[in-house]
Amino acid sequence: MKFSCYKSDLTEALQFVIRAVAVKPMTPILAGIYLKAEGSMLEIQANNFSTGIVTRIPVNTEVSGETVVSGKRFQEFVRNMPDDTITISDEDSANNLAIESGGASVELLTMTASDFPKVKTPETDRSFKIRTTALRDLIRKTVFAVSKDNDRPIFTGCCFEIKGDKISLVATNAHRLALAAEQLNETYPDSAFVVPADTLRGLMLRIDPKDVENYVTINYSTRYLTFTFDNVFVNARLIEGQFPPYDRVIPASSTTNVKVDTAEFRAAVDFVSLMSKETEYNTVKFDFADGGVEISSNSPEIGGAVKNVEAEIDGDELEISFNVNYIVDVLKVIDAKQINIALNDKYSPAAFTEPDNENYIYIATPVRT
Amino acid sequence: MKFSCYKSDLTEALQFVIRAVAVKPMTPILAGIYLKAEGSMLEIQANNFSTGIVTRIPVNTEVSGETVVSGKRFQEFVRNMPDDTITISDEDSANNLAIESGGASVELLTMTASDFPKVKTPETDRSFKIRTTALRDLIRKTVFAVSKDNDRPIFTGCCFEIKGDKISLVATNAHRLALAAEQLNETYPDSAFVVPADTLRGLMLRIDPKDVENYVTINYSTRYLTFTFDNVFVNARLIEGQFPPYDRVIPASSTTNVKVDTAEFRAAVDFVSLMSKETEYNTVKFDFADGGVEISSNSPEIGGAVKNVEAEIDGDELEISFNVNYIVDVLKVIDAKQINIALNDKYSPAAFTEPDNENYIYIATPVRT
Numbered sequence: 021m022k023f024s025c026y027k028s029d030l031t032e033a034l035q036f037v038i039r040a041v042a043v044k045p046m047t048p049i050l051a052g053i054y055l056k057a058e059g060s061m062l063e064i065q066a067n068n069f070s071t072g073i074v075t076r077i078p079v080n081t082e083v084s085g086e087t088v089v090s091g092k093r094f095q096e097f098v099r100n101m102p103d104d105t106i107t108i109s110d111e112d113s114a115n116n117l118a119i120e121s122g123g124a125s126v127e128l129l130t131m132t133a134s135d136f137p138k139v140k141t142p143e144t145d146r147s148f149k150i151r152t153t154a155l156r157d158l159i160r161k162t163v164f165a166v167s168k169d170n171d172r173p174i175f176t177g178c179c180f181e182i183k184g185d186k187i188s189l190v191a192t193n194a195h196r197l198a199l200a201a202e203q204l205n206e207t208y209p210d211s212a213f214v215v216p217a218d219t220l221r222g223l224m225l226r227i228d229p230k231d232v233e234n235y236v237t238i239n240y241s242t243r244y245l246t247f248t249f250d251n252v253f254v255n256a257r258l259i260e261g262q263f264p265p266y267d268r269v270i271p272a273s274s275t276t277n278v279k280v281d282t283a284e285f286r287a288a289v290d291f292v293s294l295m296s297k298e299t300e301y302n303t304v305k306f307d308f309a310d311g312g313v314e315i316s317s318n319s320p321e322i323g324g325a326v327k328n329v330e331a332e333i334d335g336d337e338l339e340i341s342f343n344v345n346y347i348v349d350v351l352k353v354i355d356a357k358q359i360n361i362a363l364n365d366k367y368s369p370a371a372f373t374e375p376d377n378e379n380y381i382y383i384a385t386p387v388r389t
Numbered sequence: 390m391k392f393s394c395y396k397s398d399l400t401e402a403l404q405f406v407i408r409a410v411a412v413k414p415m416t417p418i419l420a421g422i423y424l425k426a427e428g429s430m431l432e433i434q435a436n437n438f439s440t441g442i443v444t445r446i447p448v449n450t451e452v453s454g455e456t457v458v459s460g461k462r463f464q465e466f467v468r469n470m471p472d473d474t475i476t477i478s479d480e481d482s483a484n485n486l487a488i489e490s491g492g493a494s495v496e497l498l499t500m501t502a503s504d505f506p507k508v509k510t511p512e513t514d515r516s517f518k519i520r521t522t523a524l525r526d527l528i529r530k531t532v533f534a535v536s537k538d539n540d541r542p543i544f545t546g547c548c549f550e551i552k553g554d555k556i557s558l559v560a561t562n563a564h565r566l567a568l569a570a571e572q573l574n575e576t577y578p579d580s581a582f583v584v585p586a587d588t589l590r591g592l593m594l595r596i597d598p599k600d601v602e603n604y605v606t607i608n609y610s611t612r613y614l615t616f617t618f619d620n621v622f623v624n625a626r627l628i629e630g631q632f633p634p635y636d637r638v639i640p641a642s643s644t645t646n647v648k649v650d651t652a653e654f655r656a657a658v659d660f661v662s663l664m665s666k667e668t669e670y671n672t673v674k675f676d677f678a679d680g681g682v683e684i685s686s687n688s689p690e691i692g693g694a695v696k697n698v699e700a701e702i703d704g705d706e707l708e709i710s711f712n713v714n715y716i717v718d719v720l721k722v723i724d725a726k727q728i729n730i731a732l733n734d735k736y737s738p739a740a741f742t743e744p745d746n747e748n749y750i751y752i753a754t755p756v757r758t
Contacts, residue, residue, distance in 0.1 A: 090691065100659075102696075117692075125695050126664070126694045127692040291469055294466060294469055295495070321498070323498050325496075326493070327492060
């Protein structure tokens, strides 16, 4: 195998593919990246069995071939090569891949290409299409709400739910829930499946938010799913199990309705969070009254912090406390200039929505104080 | 106590003073910062008994007074205050310091000011003066070479040596040595003392490299030393013991003399260091021959990296290996466009100097391969 390519193309591809290289590989080959040069294309693969990624970049192939090298080392050396173009070859040595650029050369030990577990496409004809940027937004607005706790695997992924011509993504850790929906161009058979959060985070970073023309095709079976767009192909093993019914978590009505400027509210919560993080449960208190909200937090060992923000308050006055991280997280993904908060009492979940957007809701359970 | 001040002044002062707050305080007061408002000045002190720092900023004092608060928390909240001006007061509560700015308010528990160990000036009339930027350069070019190992405390500081109208700073860990000298404006009595590296690093960061007009006054006794400049006063406890004689470490002659472009050499060493750091002793090999130097490193488990740099080589050809960190470190502080390397054989220390600068030398012991 011998080819040359632009450093920038290879660096960008590796940055994406590296996410599917096993962090704690069970066998050395799973720490590897598979390379296959043929004609004007280099195929790059990584596979940790939960996520598999395949991408292609334009190269100038002199000798076709395939090999596997340590993903981490290959990425690091490619990134630090001195010149804009790189030549890569295993022609001069049986067990080494030579990487050359601007007078610098590196040799990396190779592994056997046939040992590498190639990424597979699921055998299915079930598929749908969605704009890449729409998928990116659905992921961005929900994936942060998944559970970090592997004891309940079903909560570590986002549930994709297709009903007619509508897709919803739902993520929850049982204490909070994010739900984002989007219209599809066609009607598809109803289905639901849970995709690992890590796969979705990698995918989100790969999608250019300005690329509003492109579509991603999603093929799925009962156990696997693939995202296909550009020169990219991402395979994910679906999380097994039944995603819990979440409709009953969404409050049907509210007795206190708040409208507040997103940027001001975010700045105030961020400020008070400096004190909240010193408390046992990261507790921040919101006092909705008198045309404003007082955001405060107190730590017996350190002191207290308070910030007031103007707000439109419709209905009953209310004091309610939350884990500050649950509030900080949603404020990072709200795109609207204002945010609506619907509340009932200090023990009931609060609903955060954007004005004039029925496709997004975030529910947070309060801290009992 | 009640005063108001600019957030930027207070933030900058705290960033400097915080370096003298104990990281693992033996008593809570040592985690504190002492504040004293009087007239148009706020005095800020921190003292961990190894380094003591006093600085002053302009404030508008309404009520004079003094207090002590947690340094870390005070710094964090001040930095995040929303407005450009801050009002600070302990008038409304016996045990709380209120910090207010742009509608945000914080209360921090205070400690008893009289419990705080105030920074003392040494009782001595021995002192000398040096331009602040010259002191900064002396520190920058030597302090990185101190030992990180507390088993031999004398090696964890820089030795200040005054002989006539010349000052030298020397740092060593017994495997490498950096020596920088500077002319003083007057002749002073000969003396030598060892200042903790941490104190010097903090001082170096505080000195504006563009401020070439100012002088720092250094007062010293047998146990303490103080640096005084601007509104800053830094006290250091000298490290006890005898700094070892280092003259014999400096090679008297050399059989291979190399001149190489600093930037090219640095880039090549940085590149090869990616492989060196995977080896047991961070080993990088330099092959000085044929009008160039080949820089290389090999790891049995990973592979190898090589980069060639053009160089003027006068004398014998030579292969020699170093701990790559010893080379990377000195290349960060060399200001000259070219660097001279003087060598003898693969077992003897190498000397790194700047052309036309007799005031700087760096010695590194090779790795035996």
